[in-house]
Amino acid sequence: MAEFSMNSKDFFTALETDQLIGSHCLDCGAMVVPQRGICPRCLGSNTEIVSLSGKGTLLAFTVIYVPSLMMAQAGYDAKNPYCVGVVKLDEGPKISGQILDVDVSQPESIQIGTKLIMTTIKRGGEENEKTYLGFRPV
Amino acid sequence: MAEFSMNSKDFFTALETDQLIGSHCLDCGAMVVPQRGICPRCLGSNTEIVSLSGKGTLLAFTVIYVPSLMMAQAGYDAKNPYCVGVVKLDEGPKISGQILDVDVSQPESIQIGTKLIMTTIKRGGEENEKTYLGFRPV
Amino acid sequence: MSESKWNRGVAVVGVGLSKFGAFKEKNSRDLFVEAYLDLINSMHRYDPKKVEAFYLGNFSSDQFEKQAHLAPILASWVGLSPIPTVRIEDACASGGVAIRQAALAIASGQYDVVLVGGVEKMTDLEIAAVTEALATAADTQFEVPAGFTFPGFYAAMASAYMHEYNAQRDAFYHVSIKNHSNGALNDKAQFGQTIRSIMESKKARAAQKGRPVPEWEDEIDFLSDPKGNPMIAWPMTLFDCSPVSDGAAVALLVSEDLASTFTDTPIYLVGSGQASDGALPERETLSSIPAAEEAGRQAYHMANLSPKDIDLAEVHDCFTIAEIIATEDLGFFERGAGWQAAIEGKTARKGDHPVNTSGGLKSKGHPVGATGVGQVAEIWKQLNGIAGERQVPGDPKIGLTHNVGGTGQTCVVNIFERRDLNG
Amino acid sequence: MSESKWNRGVAVVGVGLSKFGAFKEKNSRDLFVEAYLDLINSMHRYDPKKVEAFYLGNFSSDQFEKQAHLAPILASWVGLSPIPTVRIEDACASGGVAIRQAALAIASGQYDVVLVGGVEKMTDLEIAAVTEALATAADTQFEVPAGFTFPGFYAAMASAYMHEYNAQRDAFYHVSIKNHSNGALNDKAQFGQTIRSIMESKKARAAQKGRPVPEWEDEIDFLSDPKGNPMIAWPMTLFDCSPVSDGAAVALLVSEDLASTFTDTPIYLVGSGQASDGALPERETLSSIPAAEEAGRQAYHMANLSPKDIDLAEVHDCFTIAEIIATEDLGFFERGAGWQAAIEGKTARKGDHPVNTSGGLKSKGHPVGATGVGQVAEIWKQLNGIAGERQVPGDPKIGLTHNVGGTGQTCVVNIFERRDLNG
Numbered sequence A, B: 001m002a003e004f005s006m007n008s009k010d011f012f013t014a015l016e017t018d019q020l021i022g023s024h025c026l027d028c029g030a031m032v033v034p035q036r037g038i039c040p041r042c043l044g045s046n047t048e049i050v051s052l053s054g055k056g057t058l059l060a061f062t063v064i065y066v067p068s069l070m071m072a073q074a075g076y077d078a079k080n081p082y083c084v085g086v087v088k089l090d091e092g093p094k095i096s097g098q099i100l101d102v103d104v105s106q107p108e109s110i111q112i113g114t115k116l117i118m119t120t121i122k123r124g125g126e127e128n129e130k131t132y133l134g135f136r137p138v
Numbered sequence C, D: 001m002s003e004s005k006w007n008r009g010v011a012v013v014g015v016g017l018s019k020f021g022a023f024k025e026k027n028s029r030d031l032f033v034e035a036y037l038d039l040i041n042s043m044h045r046y047d048p049k050k051v052e053a054f055y056l057g058n059f060s061s062d063q064f065e066k067q068a069h070l071a072p073i074l075a076s077w078v079g080l081s082p083i084p085t086v087r088i089e090d091a092c093a094s095g096g097v098a099i100r101q102a103a104l105a106i107a108s109g110q111y112d113v114v115l116v117g118g119v120e121k122m123t124d125l126e127i128a129a130v131t132e133a134l135a136t137a138a139d140t141q142f143e144v145p146a147g148f149t150f151p152g153f154y155a156a157m158a159s160a161y162m163h164e165y166n167a168q169r170d171a172f173y174h175v176s177i178k179n180h181s182n183g184a185l186n187d188k189a190q191f192g193q194t195i196r197s198i199m200e201s202k203k204a205r206a207a208q209k210g211r212p213v214p215e216w217e218d219e220i221d222f223l224s225d226p227k228g229n230p231m232i233a234w235p236m237t238l239f240d241c242s243p244v245s246d247g248a249a250v251a252l253l254v255s256e257d258l259a260s261t262f263t264d265t266p267i268y269l270v271g272s273g274q275a276s277d278g279a280l281p282e283r284e285t286l287s288s289i290p291a292a293e294e295a296g297r298q299a300y301h302m303a304n305l306s307p308k309d310i311d312l313a314e315v316h317d318c319f320t321i322a323e324i325i326a327t328e329d330l331g332f333f334e335r336g337a338g339w340q341a342a343i344e345g346k347t348a349r350k351g352d353h354p355v356n357t358s359g360g361l362k363s364k365g366h367p368v369g370a371t372g373v374g375q376v377a378e379i380w381k382q383l384n385g386i387a388g389e390r391q392v393p394g395d396p397k398i399g400l401t402h403n404v405g406g407t408g409q410t411c412v413v414n415i416f417e418r419r420d421l422n423g
């Protein structure tokens, strides 16, 4: 993972090549996402960047009818709501992302505990296109 | 001056009708501009709105070559700089404003102590036109 | 015995509030003056020349009014220059943290008399811009790009809570109904109407316009109908969310030994706690707010009190789920029991644990920076028995404020006590 | 004898700095981590688990990065959650005020060990947007609409100063030349080049491109030529202005009694003062900064020291005129004598009153929120004799920091003292 640094923007640089990166503490073994230079468990600074599987489980979610500006620009609104959630990765750490391919017309049907796999999402149109993290059911 | 309130925006409402307003403390006699409900000298709250003459003296100034966004939109730049200053009003209080009709090509020629009279300046184009305070030599 | 490490105690000797609402004609400084005049006019022995410092809670006048560096402007506007002025920003907890920092500054010995203010002027921006500004209280590098909005964060916490404790959605509606019924008795409140009266006026308006009149049986029926109460972020509806507000609040804090020279009815800051956290994914749990629990633990420890000693609490109900979680984080109810307690009315004004007698953020309004200071104003009124129609019965002596920034990245809890003169 | 009202004393036991400059690849949190690692790596006895609170000076990540509520994010990013975290905003004085608030919190007894950070990430925005953001440190309702820019305010003060004291414009250039010569010896500085080397490289570039080579005789000649040094706001030129910068700084503060458990070389905060003011027109004078004078007076009084006792000072030279006024406000020179003193080299590293040995804001850079904390880092290095090539001679023992927000709406002065172990 030498191509990525601990600088926080590099998390998105990695995403552009479909890689989900985090960091691993060489002292205590803790894994965190996004990657960072200080280990939040032992507070040491002996960490390295690692790649994660992108597999995880849905921990919490919402279906949003009044979108953020970014999501409104991506075409979402009250008639076309979207799901976003917090995902527990198989390696331990948790992260937020849009949840695709779930039935947003029936929020009650979306199950906490659903197994997910990461995907990347392009938003922002041609001019400002950026890559974002998403998940979909396995 | 019953038509204006102590709300700070009303200073500009008054300017729209070419009136420069301040407040006068009924307890200690202090005058301040813009108008406000608490007297800064005696800290009492017994003040009334008064109209000022708009006459004053230049206390400090600058000629600006790298304009603010608002002034850039009004057409100013390094080749067309503008003067702005702090003016001591004849009634005592001081206030900032654009200084018109001085030789901005020779900042050294602009004299602190110059006698000034207020004027109002419209900026912002048709859509967002607002009235601002300015001064020019008597 | 108190467990305080503080060098000396701190008392509140006066409070002031502006009306909360949407005020086109007023800027931050005007709202602040309104609250400051309310303080002056309610105190007999206020001398502004004794004020030694000013602490301001403000979330983001930078974004809302294009005005940073607001603290010295406000102090100057009421004639308090050249006292030291400090703006504190911890998102929606800015006001509560300002109270705590002012208290610490008094405890240090540096100042004897400190004015605390809180203000936010939010309604000048378009609603989309307000939403973007509020989102900056969360992690805009990693959380917001996922698509979250502010209601969305709390909605996700609600999903975790409902899942973990099998909670019913009605519980949220009961919080909203209760807070509106309290706010209806508060003349400073932005939405001082009961949910029932809102429902009835919607029916009346439909009838007036010749449209079919909705057949809502009661408030729950009304709130359950997306036509009356649209979904914002499932499971949070419009009436689960606090509004966008303008408003200001002030409180005058002094060292304990000076309290009686300012008022006959001081209340004492006997416990204070504050904690922080990372973004939602950094936490062990999503069905509670760990930093709120930690702040509460610190405050109880310092005050040597326990949750059962608290006569009433103002908690941070930016969303209805937040109030339910707060009542658990603060130990009023067991984990997972808060939603049932809300349905059973235990947090009502005459319940076992009165919560948000002011109307809370939901009904009183949520001018972000003012909120934490405004909470203290309500506790002041309740402990001094001057809350009028919304007065909590039983001569309350101990009140608590709970103020949350973001989704719990900052939490501050303060506990106040009235001491009887002969006590 | 100290005149301190504080319950107990406070010491600085470590500092850290990121490089100051323009760093596309780094956000606030990355700059903060860089400074924090610099602290860790320079301390032998740092234990992060002992840190009890975090105070952050930050002017406006709201505007620069669309990120408010930055304090808990930074704490979380280095693993310090759930300690209480507070963002302090007093414009360009945010860092210095954060130092003072952290010290007061220690003095209160609440905390023994507090981390103070300062950060600003300014270079992501277009320069016009940066200018607009900086203007929000002034009164955007009444001062900015007059047409003022931030350099414009200080330029107007310069006009009043020049008029009152018949000062020569060259004095400003001497400040710039001196600060660049100091910054050239500071590996953290954004513009670590002397004015002479900047001049020479401009000549060389002209020669390379086959253009006429400017015939500047010396630095003053270069700075006096609008082709080398364009006017920004008369009489302030480009080289009178500090740059737009990214950067972070940290300092670890502890209660005096614990200092020796963290380091063998603590420095003690023996004096602190802070004051506020209204906008320029609210003041009695425009040729000085009354709040800076007041903050200095408080700090000297608390430390029981006078200006002549100060071995070196880091002052807020956001513009060259500001440094000259600062040296008068702080009492190093009589009113109106500062400009002559600058010309005579009295504020040079080997002068009577060394000022801005770090290079100051002008050469080191001015990441707004980091500036006040970075000043403490310089004083730490100088008092401990580890400032390398830019070390002030004569074994300095007492250093002062002077941090100004806006045009003087907030000013904070802190005085630090090294105590010899056997002293």
Ligand SMILES: [Zn+2]
Pocket (backbone or CB within 6 Å): A025, A026, A027, A028, A029, A030, A039, A040, A041, A042, A043, A044
């Ligand atoms: Zn570790």
Ligand SMILES: [Zn+2]
Pocket (backbone or CB within 6 Å): B025, B026, B027, B028, B029, B030, B039, B040, B041, B042, B043, B044
């Ligand atoms: Zn008066």
